[in-house]
Amino acid sequence: MHDVHHAYDNIEVVSGVDLTVAPGEVVCLLGPSGCGKTTLLRIAAGLEALQHGSLALEGQQVAAPGRRHLPPERRNVGLAFQDSALFPHLSVLDNVTFGLRQLPTRDRQRRGMKLLEQLGMADYAKVYPHMLSGGQQQRVALARALAPGPGLMLLDEPFSSLDARLRDQIRDDTLHVLKQVGAATLLVTHDPEEAMFMADRIALMRDGRIVQTGTPWELYCTPCEPFVVSFFGEVNELQGEVREGKVATPVGQVDASWLPEGSQARVMIRPEALIIQERKDDAGDHQVSHVLMAKLLGRSSLLHICAHGASGQESHMHARVPGVFLPATGQAVDISLDLSQVFVFPSLGAGTRAAHGDTQQDHREYAHSHDGQ
Numbered sequence: 001m002h003d004v005h006h007a008y009d010n011i012e013v014v015s016g017v018d019l020t021v022a023p024g025e026v027v028c029l030l031g032p033s034g035c036g037k038t039t040l041l042r043i044a045a046g047l048e049a050l051q052h053g054s055l056a057l058e059g060q061q062v063a064a065p066g067r068r069h070l071p072p073e074r075r076n077v078g079l080a081f082q083d084s085a086l087f088p089h090l091s092v093l094d095n096v097t098f099g100l101r102q103l104p105t106r107d108r109q110r111r112g113m114k115l116l117e118q119l120g121m122a123d124y125a126k127v128y129p130h131m132l133s134g135g136q137q138q139r140v141a142l143a144r145a146l147a148p149g150p151g152l153m154l155l156d157e158p159f160s161s162l163d164a165r166l167r168d169q170i171r172d173d174t175l176h177v178l179k180q181v182g183a184a185t186l187l188v189t190h191d192p193e194e195a196m197f198m199a200d201r202i203a204l205m206r207d208g209r210i211v212q213t214g215t216p217w218e219l220y221c222t223p224c225e226p227f228v229v230s231f232f233g234e235v236n237e238l239q240g241e242v243r244e245g246k247v248a249t250p251v252g253q254v255d256a257s258w259l260p261e262g263s264q265a266r267v268m269i270r271p272e273a274l275i276i277q278e279r280k281d282d283a284g285d286h287q288v289s290h291v292l293m294a295k296l297l298g299r300s301s302l303l304h305i306c307a308h309g310a311s312g313q314e315s316h317m318h319a320r321v322p323g324v325f326l327p328a329t330g331q332a333v334d335i336s337l338d339l340s341q342v343f344v345f346p347s348l349g350a351g352t353r354a355a356h357g358d359t360q361q362d363h364r365e366y367a368h369s370h371d372g373q
């Protein structure tokens, strides 16, 4: 896709999107509700006419504004949506082989059965859709979309109607099948964890634009703006003035040497960036950093901390610690920072330069926000 714009009733909902998906690559379009993800997928599928820009599939121009475009059924794309309806009057196997009518019966059945096996549904080949659970129906819908061997798979929130445990399992199976068949895949989701689990690359959108494209690591560890940091989860957020290239926070100094001296900086600190150690002495001393509350969340523990800085600053922060770590309320703690999960940006109104510097150290900060979720 190149420079794609799209408007409904003169309101632009997609603005200047450039996006490529390589053969065998899984790209996730990630973003909050209403940011234009589904619209882009529908344009790729041919369900929505291209209004502006260009769109090519396998090197062939399939749509151009104001011209007749290649219809969806001739695009060699496989579609699976959140509530993909199966044909109720056809068996599971007949649903999967529906798009393979040009093949001899035996080849058709062999291909259908292979996909059903890969998705754990071979035992259900002869049953009808109404006899399946939602998760099983979703597996069949995926097999049906994959059966013709499409050059591009377009998946719109395909797991969102499933409960958490089933979703994890089907996601996992789907990822393996997509990689085995080598389909290029564009998957829409609003769930950052799902995107990180599935994607080779993520394109994060906001208000019709792609904010950042990159590997899950690039988006999580080198976010280009505050929205990208906070979209991937809760963040401790602080403001401070740049002095001698640093911002002082209650949990230590943070490098901001790329920002103008005296300017206001926005420091974003992921909860896992706070490294907490219990102090033997100072119990009950509220002039030092201490625990306000500790909660076990399962795989990790969440600590509410009252952080005290050397020059008297104080801040309520959240720390996430792997496993079970539940210090008592009032426990004095030492806090240090994993700077790889701390990001610094200019404060709002202080210019628009992103946190990307030449090196990792160029963007360090600290915060408490959910503005992307």
Ligand SMILES: Nc1ncnc2c1ncn2[C@@H]1O[C@H](COP(=O)(O)OP(=O)(O)OP(=O)(O)O)[C@@H](O)[C@H]1O
Pocket: 008, 009, 013, 031, 032, 033, 034, 035, 036, 037, 038, 039, 040, 190
């Ligand atoms: N057919 C339509 N007519 C008018 N407006 C539409 C239409 N389809 C979508 N919109 C609007 O376009 C914007 C983008 O919608 P889109 O469905 O592409 O977003 P999304 O990111 O997929 O959201 P969600 O995750 O909630 O599905 C929204 O503001 C939506 O209300």
